Amino acid sequence: MPELPEVEHAVRLLRGTVRGRTIVRAELLHPSLRRRMTAALVRSLAGARIAEVERRGKHQLIQLADGRVLRAHFRMTGDWTVQLVAEPLPRFARATFTLDDGRRLILEDSRALATLDLHPAGSPPVLGLGVEPMDDALTPEHLRAQLARRRGPIKAVLLDQRVIAGLGNIYVAEALWRAKISPRARASSLARPRLAALIAAIRAVIARATGSRYTEIGAARLNVYDREGLKCRRCGTPIRRIVQAGRSTYYCPGCQR
DNA sequence: GGTCGCCTGGTA
DNA sequence: TACCAGGCGACC
Numbered sequence: 396m397p398e399l400p401e402v403e404h405a406v407r408l409l410r411g412t413v414r415g416r417t418i419v420r421a422e423l424l425h426p427s428l429r430r431r432m433t434a435a436l437v438r439s440l441a442g443a444r445i446a447e448v449e450r451r452g453k454h455q456l457i458q459l460a461d462g463r464v465l466r467a468h469f470r471m472t473g474d475w476t477v478q479l480v481a482e483p484l485p486r487f488a489r490a491t492f493t494l495d496d497g498r499r500l501i502l503e504d505s506r507a508l509a510t511l512d513l514h515p516a517g518s519p520p521v522l523g524l525g526v527e528p529m530d531d532a533l534t535p536e537h538l539r540a541q542l543a544r545r546r547g548p549i550k551a552v553l554l555d556q557r558v559i560a561g562l563g564n565i566y567v568a569e570a571l572w573r574a575k576i577s578p579r580a581r582a583s584s585l586a587r588p589r590l591a592a593l594i595a596a597i598r599a600v601i602a603r604a605t606g607s608r609y610t611e612i613g614a615a616r617l618n619v620y621d622r623e624g625l626k627c628r629r630c631g632t633p634i635r636r637i638v639q640a641g642r643s644t645y646y647c648p649g650c651q652r
Numbered sequence: 653g654g655t656c657g658c659c660t661g662g663t664a
Numbered sequence: 665t666a667c668c669a670g671g672c673g674a675c676c
Contacts, residue, residue: 398670427659453671470671472660487660506660508671547653556672563670620670641655643668 399528399561400604402453405475409448409457409500412477416494417444425489425507436513440465440492452524452560462516467502473509476501524560528597533559535590542582542590549585549593550578551640562597565620566604568645570596572619572629577651578644579637619645 421440423429444460457465467473476485480499484491490502490511502509514520525541526533538559545552552558553567562570571578573596576589585593603616618628622645623636632649 401670425659468671470658471669504659505662506658506669508659510672551653554671565670640653642671 398563398566398604399450399453400566400601402450402455402469402561403605405469406448406450406455408475408477409445409455412498413445413492413494413500414448415445416496417442418492419495420491420493422491422493423489423511424491425504427507428490428502428509428511431510432513440513451522452527452556453563454520454522454524456520464514464519466510466512466514466520468510469504470506470508470510472506473502473504476503522560524556525558527560528562528601533594535587535594538590538594539585539587542585545582547582548579548639549576549582550644552582553597554640554642559597561601564642565617566597566600568620569600569618572647572651573599575650575652577648578639578646580652619647621645 418440421437423432423437440459443463445457446460447458449456449458453468455467455469457467459465473489476488477498477500480493480497485501485503487503487505487507488501489504489507489509492500494500502511512520526537541558542549542552550567550571553562553570554564556562568578570593574589574593576585576593619634622634624633626632627634627647627649630647630649632647634645635648637644637646
């Protein structure tokens with residue numbers, strides 16, 4: 396489940412249920428995962444203890460006690476499930492990590508786009524991510540500097556993980572709606588007060604979702620995403636859907652300028 | 653910057 | 665049957 400709050404939710408699950416456990420056996424069930432990690436590397440996970448779990452952007456960094464880092468990225472449809480080894484595997488199980496307590500951690504991913512990568516001890520992943528949305532370092536000045544050299548629309552720039560880490564299509568749409576900024580506005584054209592409003596909107600949207608997932612929030616709490624043709628909750632104008640950079644953008648042409 | 657491909661499923 | 669999908673890296 397892709398965006399930052401969902402990934403944070405996943406990380407908390409891991410901290411609460413698998414941290415401190417030792418992997419007894421790892422298995423990659425889907426060829427697209429096997430292409431990323433050799434069989435020998437997968438076998439080498441047996442005996443590794445999970446020391447800590449961190450999040451950076453939408454990446455999950457599972458720190459092993461031997462210094463290696465198992466990095467997971469859910470992409471579109473990935474998610475974790477923890478179950479007893481006796482239980483039947485779910486339909487879309489793509490990888491399993493059997494633990495030393497009789498349970499196993501399962502990567503469920505219907506579209507099989509999620510990724511798992513193992514980084515050797517001493518060479519942690521270089522992710523190239525921008526500032527975290529909740530970090531104090533995200534200020535209007537910082538954002539303005541980032542956007543100054545961008546020519547594209549603000550929507551596309553906010554999806555760029557090198558600018559701000561963790562935003563995805565839904566929350567970008569929601570944040571722009573909240574800040575009353577058109578997704579088509581040129582990123583470099585936004586003045587400081589609008590950037591301050593945008594930062595506040597991003598934080599509000601993420602804060603509201605943190606600890607849950609958008610699927611659990613329910614569409615009722617989304618203001619623009621997937622609401623094409625429905626009335627804007629703020630001004631009543633029908634929500635419009637356009638395509639930017641090959642992806643759906645929902646916005647209100649009435650109050651997002 | 654935009655477009656395509658990765659994979660597979662749900663839905664109109 | 666066709667289209668759409670919460671991401672992202674490779675490509676022009």
